[in-house]
Amino acid sequence: MSGSLKLVNLIETHAEPIARQWARDVRKNPRTPSYHNIPEDKLVPVGVKFYDNFKQMFFTDKPADTSQQYFARYAEEHHARNIPLNEALYSLIMMRRHIWLYAEFQTIFISAVEQKQAVDSLVRTILMFDYAIFFISRRYQELIRQSIEEKLGVVNVLRMESPPGTKSGNYKSAIMVLLVFGAFGLTYYYHAMLGQNIIFTHLLYIPIVLASIWWKKKGILVAACLGVYLLLSHLLFLKGMTFTDDIIRAVMFLVIGTVVAFLSEGITRAEELYKPAN
């Protein structure tokens, strides 16, 4: 442990120069472009804060618990500055490298015994950084999930997400049955009673879009159903009128239904990926 102590003492007493070297490096590294325009004076305190916390995280009996809080805050601060995760992680990796560059420069591990101590220090530092990378990635995913949920506010209301078989699942089916029968009635009224195929078809997009949002690819069936019904109704009641318009409408039902279904699937899939680990 004395070798590790040597390293920790070096970091503690030289936090400022190590942080300054790191700040200079991170401002020009091609893998950290988001840091290039942050003034050095703003970056140095970030490094100093990390190096100041190093001792505590290094010597704790529970490295995972101790580092979790610190690195979650690190993630929050970097996320708030709009720094992408890959860059936030790489800048942390550079912080670790600068410890080693500085330690090497100061040649604190020279003798054979010290070489053994160097291995111990290296292993313990790596363990700490393994946790850091996990906690930072997880916190970033949580923060992104929060911002996605905020951005998707209205869409989420429309999605009425809940486990299958629960009340909102039943509501969805009931609402959809009503909407589809409403669409059938409307089509019949316009085609059979009024003999027209005007603007009413726009209203049919309501059940089409909702079905695709709720049931994704399976929801396309509603679009197909309404498209087929529209064409059959035309054949039955609008014999003298041109068929092309309604064919185009039916195709558009399918196109819109499919696009919305894929978008809805994308949202669900991305949500799964951003799910917290526990």
Added chain:
Amino acid sequence: MVASMKLIDLVENHAEKIAAQWSKIVVKNPFTPFYHNKPAEKLIPQGVRFYRKFRKLFLEPKPVEASDGYFSRYAEERYKEGVPLQEAIYALILMRRQIWLYAEFQAIFSTAVEKQQAIESVTRTMLMFDYAMYFITKKYRELMKLEWFEAPNT
């Protein structure tokens, strides 16, 4: 480089065994819950692929480019499987740790000179993994952008 070669040979010759050990760890590690129900037959080949690739990645004269290609593919595969980013990364960290646990078990770095060689190997392995972390998170971000048609801040 002699010590590194020793490590590489060990990893290559014992790829299956190390991968099997890794699969046992990853299915019960609290940081990798996604893997908990995955059968060993699906996990072991994943580990073997990585350990077999280890030599090439380790000795590559251009480690950045080599890492980019391999770890971007690793990210793509995990993304398609629906593995959360932090777990995909941690599973890889566990792969790395397993190399060291195995090497320690085999006591390949016992003498004083070998300790110095151990530092060299650790440093080189870490360099590879530093790039790995960067390229995996970058690739996940790109894939998520594609899915969202816009750039969420990953």
